[in-house]
Amino acid sequence: MKDVLKRFTVKDDFMGKYETLIQEVVIPFQEKILHDQAGVAEKSHAISNFELAAEKIETGKCDQPFYGMVFQDSDVAKWLEAAAYSLGMHPDSELEKRCDEIIDLIGRAQWEDGYLNTYFTVKAPEHRWDNLEWAHELYCAGHMMEAAVAFYEMTGKKKLMEIMSRMGEHMYERFIVNEAPGYPGHPEVELGLLRLADATGNERFKALAEHFINVRGVDLEFYNWEHKNADWFPFGGTRPNSNMAYSQAHLPVREQTDAVGHSVRAVYLYTAMADMALKNKDEALKKACENLWESITQRRMYVTGSIGSAYEGEAFTEDYHLPNDTAYAETCAGIGLIFFARRMVELSAKSTYADVMEKALYNTVLPGMQLDGTRFFYVNPLEVIPGVSGKAKTHKHALPERPNWFACACCPPNVARLLPSIGRYALGIVEDTVYSHLFIGGELKLEEGMGGKVIVTSELPYDNKVSYHFEPTDAEMVMTLAVRMPYWSEKTGIRLNGKDISPKISEGYAYISGPFSKEDVIDVTFDMSVKKVYANQQLFADNGRLAVQRGPLVYCAEGRDNDDDVLSLVIEKDAIFNESFVHELGGVVRLTVDGLRRSSDTSLYSFDQPESEKVKISLVPYYTWGNRGLNQMRVWLPYV
C-alpha cells in the first residue's frame, strides 16, 4: 500500500483547521520552546544542546552543561519531521530556512565517525553505547532518521539524510560488522532505519533494522551483561534491574502474543515488525503482529483507542484492566497505535485496522492537544475529578488540565508530526486500487496509468457524507476505489451518480471499480445515529456503565455543561439523544439526553435510595474536554 503523503493535499473543513493550526500555531510555538523563547514553565534547551555539542566538536570543550533528558534530541527530530510535513503542505521559505539552519547545526554536532547525540557528546562521552537499555541513543537516531527522510521527501533536500546515513553507517559498522551485542531498550530506530533504507536504497540500513528486530528477546542476558559491563544509568541513582517485558525483550518477537510493557515501546516495535513482515513477506512475523493486535484491541485498549493502563512503567497491565481515572493512555502510545494500524492494514486490507486508526486519531491524538494548539496532554484519562486527578498519589499523572510543555516532552511534537502527515493514514494505493481509510477531504494526485486526481469531499466527523470525484488526465481513470465501511455506521449507502449501487464488500471495504470519468461521483452516506457503547462484562471498571459515540467520536460529560457534577448522572438505556450543532469548542455537535441526577445527603454511606431527579445530560466530544477550565469529566456513565 503505497504512501500517498506527497500526493495528497488536505482540503477538509474539520481536519483542515488542524492542519492550519499545526502550521500557524503549533510548529512556531514548539519551535520557540525548543529555542527556550516561549516562556513556558518547562525549559527545553534542546537546540542549545546541539550548539554545545557543535562547540565541543569544534573546540574540544564547552563551558555550559547539557540540560534535559537523555532523549532530548528527539524533540528536535520530531519537530523537524513535523516542520517537514508542514512545508510539504504549505511551502514557507522562512520556516524552511530556519530548518536548514537547525540541520546545519545538527551536522556540526556530528562526530567525524558519524556518531550523533548531544547527551553523549556534551555530558557523557565516556558512556557512548554503554547502555542500550536505557540511554536512548538508538531511539534518538531513529527519530532523526525519520525527520531526515521526511525533510528529503517534502523539500528534496538531502543534507539531514546524509547526516543520518553517516550515523546509520556508524551503527552498521558497530552492530553488524563488528558484531557488538544488543538491541535498543526503546524501539524506534528500526522504524527510522527502514524508512532511511527506502529513501536511500541503502540495504545495510534495512539489514540493521532486521538485525535489531531479530535479536530482540533472543539473548535474554544481554541487559544483565550490559549492566555488569557498565553499571551506569542516565536517569541518576543506580541502574535498576532489567525488566525484559517492560521493553518487549522477554521473548523473541515472533513468539510474543500479549501486548506487554511500556506501551509506546510496544507499538513502535510492533510497527517495525509489521513493516518488516510486509517487506520480507515474513509470515511468522505477520502472525505475531496479528496476535499482538488482537491482544491490544480485544483486551487492552480503551474505548478511545488509547492504550496503557498504568502509570507504573507507562504500561500495559493485564487483560480487561482499563481503569478510567488512573488510565495512562499516553498520547504517544495512541500515535504509535496508529502507526501500527497503518502497517497492519497494508499487511491485510481489513477495515478493523483502519477503524482503530480512526478511533485513536479522533479520541486520543486530538484530545492530546488544547483546541488552541498551545497545551498538551501526555495522559488521557477517561474520568477526571478535580481534587483527586493530578493530586492523589495514585493520580499525579492524570492531570485535569493540559500543561504547555513537559520535562519529558515526547507527546507534543509527536502530535505535531502526526497531524500534518495525516494523508499517509487517510489513503493508500495498492496497484490500481485507491483505499479510502479515513474520511478526510482533499485531493489525491495519481500517476501510473491511473493518471488524474481523486477528489474527496468529506463532511465528517459531524455530517454523514463523503463524496469522491475524479479528474482524469485523459478521458477516464482506470482504477478501483475501496471505501472503508466503518464499524460505527450500521447502514452505509453508496451511490454512483445518484443511483444506489451494491459493490462487493470484502473485509469491511466496498470495492467500486471504474473506469471513472470527470462526470462520475460516488457518494457514501453513513448512519451517524448516536450509539451507546457497552464494554465487555470482564472489563470491570465499566460494568453497569455505558459510553456514547456518534460517528467516530466518543463523547463525554463535563461539569461545565452539567451543573458542575457529572458523578451523580445516570443515563437511561433507551433514551433518545438530541443533537445540535453549536459553535463553541470550535464547532461541535452537542448531545443532550434525558437522564437522572441522583442526590444524596452529605453522609458517606446511606441506606436510603438516592433521590432521582430528571435532568438533561449534556455531552460534548471527548476531544474537546478540558478546554473550558478545571472541571469534572466522565466518559462512562452509569445507566439504568
Place this chain on the structure above:
Amino acid sequence: MKDVLKRFTVKDDFMGKYETLIQEVVIPFQEKILHDQAGVAEKSHAISNFELAAEKIETGKCDQPFYGMVFQDSDVAKWLEAAAYSLGMHPDSELEKRCDEIIDLIGRAQWEDGYLNTYFTVKAPEHRWDNLEWAHELYCAGHMMEAAVAFYEMTGKKKLMEIMSRMGEHMYERFIVNEAPGYPGHPEVELGLLRLADATGNERFKALAEHFINVRGVDLEFYNWEHKNADWFPFGGTRPNSNMAYSQAHLPVREQTDAVGHSVRAVYLYTAMADMALKNKDEALKKACENLWESITQRRMYVTGSIGSAYEGEAFTEDYHLPNDTAYAETCAGIGLIFFARRMVELSAKSTYADVMEKALYNTVLPGMQLDGTRFFYVNPLEVIPGVSGKAKTHKHALPERPNWFACACCPPNVARLLPSIGRYALGIVEDTVYSHLFIGGELKLEEGMGGKVIVTSELPYDNKVSYHFEPTDAEMVMTLAVRMPYWSEKTGIRLNGKDISPKISEGYAYISGPFSKEDVIDVTFDMSVKKVYANQQLFADNGRLAVQRGPLVYCAEGRDNDDDVLSLVIEKDAIFNESFVHELGGVVRLTVDGLRRSSDTSLYSFDQPESEKVKISLVPYYTWGNRGLNQMRVWLPYV
C-alpha cells in the same frame, strides 16, 4: 469510661469461636512462626534476634546477623500482648511459662542503660536514635510497653513492665532531661507510654507521651535536620526526602483537620491524641480529634470500616477517593480505627463512634484472618479479579488469597491481640452507667457500689436479640444500662421483663436505669432486615452501585457462588432478599436475591445492549471471602 477487660468474660456463640481460635490456633501458630518453627514461606527470626542481642550484651559479640525489618521486635511484642489477653481469658500455665521465658530473654537483651531494641543492638549500634523518622525504635518500645502492661494486668507479673519502665526512663532522660529533639516517624510509643503511666503511676511516662504529641509537626525542620545529621536509612539505599504529611507531622496536631498520610500511623496518633485529650480535658485536642474523625468517617472510609486508599505510602489520599480493587484498607489500620473509636466514645458517648468500631471489627479485622486462623490479609480489597488482583503492577498489593505470613508482619499479631481483648471495646463503665457498645455475649463483673454481674446474651451478628440479665451481690444493682442503638437497625425494641419500654435515648444510646434485681431481664431486639447501601454520589468508584448489609455485616458476591463470574451481575434495587442459615463458612446467613446477569460476546466494546438473563445472586458475609480458593469477589454491585 473504665476499661472492663479484666472484668468481662466472653461467652458468645459467634465471637466465642474466635476467642477459642485465637487461643488454640492463632497464638500457638504465631508463636511457632516467631520461633521459625512453622515452616511458612516468610522467615520471622524475631525471637532469634532477641537471642542474638542477649548474646551481644553478655559476650560483647554475636556471630549471626540480625534478620528482618527494623521493627521486627514489634511482632514479638504484639504476640506477647495477644498471649497475655489469652491468658486472661484462659489460664494456661504452659503458655505462661513460655511467655516468661521470652520475657526473660527480652530482659537479657536490654542494655544496662535501659535501651532495648535488637536491630540496633545486633546490627546498627552506631545508629541508635539517629533516625526517629524511619527507624521505629520508639514504635517497638511502644508496642513492648503495651505488651508489658497487658501481661501485668492479665497475670499480675511485673517483670516485662519493669523492663519497659527502664526503657521509658532511658527515653525520658534523653528526650526530656537532655532535651534531645524530635518525635517518632511512626506514632505508637505515645499509646504505650500512656498505658505504662496508668499501670505504674509513673507520671514521667505520661509527660513524655504528651511531649511527643505536643512537639509533633511544630518543628517542621526536624526530619531534615536529622537527615543532614545522620544520612542513614534502615531500609537500604539513600534516605528519602521527608514527607511530613506521611507521618502526620505537617502541622501541630491541634491544627490538623484532614486525615492524611500513612493510615496506621494516623490512627495510632489520633488514638493517643484522644487519650491525652481525655486525660487532660484538653478541648483543643478533642476538637482536633473530632475533625479528624469526621474527615475519616465522612469522606475517607470504606463501607467496611477500612481506611487507606492507596498502596503508595499505605495511605489516605483525597476525599471520596475510595477505589475498590486497588484499596489498601490495611487490617492494622482498621484495628487502629477501632482504638481511635474506643477513645472517642469515651470522650463523648455517641453511638456513631461505636458504630464504626463494630463496622471495622466485623468487616476489616475478621476478614483479615482466614477462618482457620492460619492465613492473613494485610490488604482488604473490596473487589478482587484473579488475573489482575495481586498481579497487575497497580494491584500487586491486593492479593486475592491470604498468605500465611508477611516479611512485614504487622497485621497478623495485631489481629491476635485485638480479638482476645474485645471486651475492652464491647463495654465501658462511666460512674454507675454500663455502656454496651458491641453486642457480644459474656459476663461483666462489677464492683464499686454496683456489686454483681451483668450477663449479656447475644444472638448477633446473625440473629436479632441481645438480652441483659443481672446477678446482684446484694438484692439489687443500682446502675444504668446504656445500650447502643445501632445505625443499621431502623426499629429497635426494648423490653423490660417482657414489657415494651421507651427509655431516654441520647446520642444513640438508650439509657435504662435500675436498680436491677436477679429477676430482671432487658431484651433488645433489632431490625435485621437486609439493607442496600448507597454511597455518596461524590464517591466516584461506587456511582451506580450498591452494597448489601445485614445487621453489622457487609456482604459480597463471590465467584464460587455465582458461576465464577460476579462482574456481570446486576442487582435490582427493589428486589427482596432471601435469607438462609447455612453451615458452610463456619455458619453464616447466606443471602440470595433476584438479579440479572449481563452477557456480551467476546468483543471488547459493542453497540449492542448486553443480553440480560434473570439469575439468583448469592451473597456471603464479606468477612468470609477468600476461604474457598481463588475466585472473583465484589462488594459494590451495579444496580438498576
